[in-house]
Amino acid sequence: MGFIELHEVTKSFGNNTVIKNLSLSVEEGSFLSFLGGSGCGKTTTLRMIAGFEIPTAGQILIEGKDVSRVPPAKRNLGMVFQNYALFPNMTVRKNIAFGLKIAKITKQEIHKRVDEMLALIHMESYGDRYPHQLSGGQQQRVALARAIAVRPKALLLDEPLSALDAKIRVQLRDDIRNIQQELGITTIYVTHDQEEAMSISDRIAVMRNGRIEQTGTPFEIYNNPATSYVASFIGTLNLLEGPVVDAARGTVELNGTMVRTVSDLRGLEGKKVKLTVRPEALSVARDADAGSYPDVNTIAGTVEMVKFLGSTVRFVMKFGETFMFMDRFNNSQLVLPKKGDPIRVSFAIDACRLLPEGDAIAMPGSGDVEEMVH
Amino acid sequence: MKNGTATRKAMSWFWLILGLLYFFIPLISTFLFSLRGKKGVLSFVAYQHVFADPKFLQSFLFSLQMSVYTIIVGLVLIVPTAILINLKIPKAKPIIELFSLMPFVIPPVVLAFGLIKFYANPPLTLVSSPALLVAGYVVISFPYIYRSIDTGLTSMDLKVLTEAAQSLGAGWLSILFKIILPNLRTALLSATFLTFATVIGELTLAVLLAWPAFGPYMAHVGRDLAYEPAALAILSFMMTWGSISLIQFLSHGIPGAKSEIGGLH
Numbered sequence: 001m002g003f004i005e006l007h008e009v010t011k012s013f014g015n016n017t018v019i020k021n022l023s024l025s026v027e028e029g030s031f032l033s034f035l036g037g038s039g040c041g042k043t044t045t046l047r048m049i050a051g052f053e054i055p056t057a058g059q060i061l062i063e064g065k066d067v068s069r070v071p072p073a074k075r076n077l078g079m080v081f082q083n084y085a086l087f088p089n090m091t092v093r094k095n096i097a098f099g100l101k102i103a104k105i106t107k108q109e110i111h112k113r114v115d116e117m118l119a120l121i122h123m124e125s126y127g128d129r130y131p132h133q134l135s136g137g138q139q140q141r142v143a144l145a146r147a148i149a150v151r152p153k154a155l156l157l158d159e160p161l162s163a164l165d166a167k168i169r170v171q172l173r174d175d176i177r178n179i180q181q182e183l184g185i186t187t188i189y190v191t192h193d194q195e196e197a198m199s200i201s202d203r204i205a206v207m208r209n210g211r212i213e214q215t216g217t218p219f220e221i222y223n224n225p226a227t228s229y230v231a232s233f234i235g236t237l238n239l240l241e242g243p244v245v246d247a248a249r250g251t252v253e254l255n256g257t258m259v260r261t262v263s264d265l266r267g268l269e270g271k272k273v274k275l276t277v278r279p280e281a282l283s284v285a286r287d288a289d290a291g292s293y294p295d296v297n298t299i300a301g302t303v304e305m306v307k308f309l310g311s312t313v314r315f316v317m318k319f320g321e322t323f324m325f326m327d328r329f330n331n332s333q334l335v336l337p338k339k340g341d342p343i344r345v346s347f348a349i350d351a352c353r354l355l356p357e358g359d360a361i362a363m364p365g366s367g368d369v370e371e372m373v374h
Numbered sequence: 375m376k377n378g379t380a381t382r383k384a385m386s387w388f389w390l391i392l393g394l395l396y397f398f399i400p401l402i403s404t405f406l407f408s409l410r411g412k413k414g415v416l417s418f419v420a421y422q423h424v425f426a427d428p429k430f431l432q433s434f435l436f437s438l439q440m441s442v443y444t445i446i447v448g449l450v451l452i453v454p455t456a457i458l459i460n461l462k463i464p465k466a467k468p469i470i471e472l473f474s475l476m477p478f479v480i481p482p483v484v485l486a487f488g489l490i491k492f493y494a495n496p497p498l499t500l501v502s503s504p505a506l507l508v509a510g511y512v513v514i515s516f517p518y519i520y521r522s523i524d525t526g527l528t529s530m531d532l533k534v535l536t537e538a539a540q541s542l543g544a545g546w547l548s549i550l551f552k553i554i555l556p557n558l559r560t561a562l563l564s565a566t567f568l569t570f571a572t573v574i575g576e577l578t579l580a581v582l583l584a585w586p587a588f589g590p591y592m593a594h595v596g597r598d599l600a601y602e603p604a605a606l607a608i609l610s611f612m613m614t615w616g617s618i619s620l621i622q623f624l625s626h627g628i629p630g631a632k633s634e635i636g637g638l639h
Contacts, residue, residue: 050537050541051540052537052540071540072537072540072541073540073541073542073543073544073545074543075541076543077541078541078542079537079538079541081534081537081538083531083534085531085534085535085537085538086538087535087538087539087552087553087557088530088557089553089556089557098539098542098544098552099542099543099544102542102543102544102548103543143538146538146542147541147542150542150543156541
C-alpha cells in the first residue's frame with residue numbers, strides 16, 4: 001500500500017468532469033510529479049489531495065486513512081503555491097513560525113525550528129525581512145521552509161517555479177530536490193515543464209484530460225512511452241510513416257528505404273504505421289559502414305537547417321517528404337553542414353519504435369520542423 | 375528632441391498649476407470670507423462664534439457618536455460578507471456591487487421615508503430610536519465600506535493566503551485575526567474614515583428622522599448667518615483632510631500597504 005493513494009477519484013464542477021476515475025499510489029519518501037498541459041487536471045488532483053477540493057467520487061487515502069472529506073487544516077500536508085502566498089504582514093521568521101504557533105509548540109522549540117529552516121534554505125540573515133523585501137526565488141524558499149517547518153506528512157508543490165526566471169528555476173528545483181532527499185519527505189509536484197519533472201522526480205504521472213496516461217520513472221516515460229500522447233508530449237520525437245513490408249522482421253518502407261524496428265508489427269502487414277525515433281538516437285553514418293551493421297538503419301537525405309542550441313546542435317534533415325531531427329553534442333571540432341548538403345544518418349533498430357495507437361499531440365517532425373524550415 | 379521634452383514638461387506644469395488653482399481658489403476664497411466676520415479687519419471671530427455655540431459641540435458629538443456606531447455595525451456586517459463573497463461565492467460579487475451602488479441611485483429622502491413608514495408601527499417601532507438612524511447611515515455608507523474592503527481583499531490575494539494558512543493548520547478565527555484583518559488594515563482605515571466623513575455631514579436622514587446631528591446644524595447655521603457657515607465649511611474640510619492624513623500616518627509602516635481611498639489605490 002502506498003503512503004498516499006487515490007482510488008478511482010472523480011471531480012466534477014457542475015457538468016464539467018475534470019478528473020475521471022483517477023487512481024494513483026505514491027510511495028513514502030518518493031518524489032512524484034504530475035506532468036501535463038494546461039487544463040489536464042493536475043492542479044485539481046493536487047488540490048484534492050491537499051483538501052481544498054472534495055472529490056465528487058472515489059477516495060483519497062493518506063497512511064491508509066480516508067481523508068477525502070477531512071478539511072485541509074487537519075491533513076498535516078505542507079503546501080507550496082505558485083505565487084508564494086507568504087503572509088505580507090509577517091517577517092520571514094514569523095511566516096515560518098506561523099504553522100508552529102498554530103500547533104502550539106513551545107517558544108524555544110519554535111525559535112530552534114525556525115533557525116533550522118532558515119539554515120536549510122540558506123537565508124539565515126533574512127529572518128527580519130518582510131516578503132516584499134525579497135526576490136521571487138527567496139520568497140519561494142521561505143514558502144518552502146514554512147511548509148516543511150511543521151513537519152508535514154507530505155509536501156505538495158503547485159507549479160512553484162513557474163513565476164521565476166530560467167536561471168533561478170534551475171537552481172531552486174535542485175534545492176527542492178536536495179531538501180526533499182535530505183528530509184526524506186513524500187512529495188507531490190505539479191508542473192507543465194517536462195524538463196523540470198524529469199530532472200527532479202522519482203516518478204512522473206503524465207496527465208491528460210483528467211486521466212493519467214502513464215506513470216513511471218523519468219527513464220521509463222522517456223524511453224518507453226505507453227501512449228501516443230506521452231510519446232509526443234515528452235521530449236522531441238521523429239515520426240516515420242510508411243507501410244509494413246515485412247512484419248516478421250519488423251520492416252517498414254520509408255520513401256523507398258527499408259527501416260527496421262524491434263516493435264512487434266505482427267498483424268500489421270501492408271498497413272501504414274508510425275515509427276518513432278528520438279533525435280539523440282541518430283548519428284551521421286559513414287559510407288563505409290553502409291550495410292555493415294544489420295541492427296542499424298541507415299537513411300539518406302539532405303540537410304535543411306542547422307540550429308545551434310548551446311550544448312547541442314540540432315540538424316533538421318529531409319528524407320523524401322519526411323523531416324527529421326538529429327541532435328549532436330556541441331564541440332569545437334564539429335563540422336557543420338550547409339543547407340542542401342547530402343547527409344546519411346543511422347540509428348539502431350531498437351531505438352526505432354512503433355507509435356502506440358491513439359491521437360498524439362502536434363508531432364515534432366511535422367509542425368515544429370515546418371516552423372523551423374520556413 | 376530637447377525642445378519636445380521641455381514643451382511636455384512645461385505642459386505638465388501648466389495642467390498641474392491649473393488643477394491646483396481650480397481646487398484652491400474657492401477654498402482660499404471661502405477661508406478669506408470666513409475671516410471677515412469683523413468689519414474692516416481679518417479675524418477668527420466667525421470661528422469663535424462657531425465654537426462658542428453649545429449646539430456646535432452638541433451636534434458634533436452626537437454625529438461623532440452615530441458615526442462610531444455606524445462604523446462598528448457597518449464593518450461587522452460588511453467585512454465578513456465581503457470575505458465570504460470573495461472566498462466562497464464570487465459569482466455573487468456583481469450582485470453585491472450593484473447593491474452597493476443603490477445609495478447613489480436612490481435618494482436618501484426615499485430611504486428616510488421608507489424607514490419611517492416601515493418602522494413607525496408595531497411590531498418594530500424604531501422610529502424614535504437612534505438605531506434607525508444608524509441603520510440608515512449603514513445603508514448610505516455601504517458603498518464606501520464595501521468597496522474599500524473589497525479592494526483590500528482583492529489586492530491581498532485572499533484565496534491563496536487563506537489556503538496557505540489552512541494548509542498550516544489554521545482555523546477560521548486564526549485566519550481572520552492573524553492573516554486577513556492585519557492585511558486589511560489600510561482598507562479598514564479607509565472604510566472607517568470615509569464612513570466618518572459621510573456620517574458627520576449627513577443631512578437628509580438626520581432631518582427627516584428628527585435628530586440633532588451636525589449636518590442639520592450646519593444647514594441651520596448656513597440659513598441664518600453669513601460668515602459662520604464659511605468657517606464651518608473650512609472646519610469640515612480640515613476634518614476630512616485630517617482623516618486622510620491619519621490614514622496615511624496609520625498605514626505608514628504596514629508592510630506592502632498602499633493607502634486606499636474609496637477603493638482606489
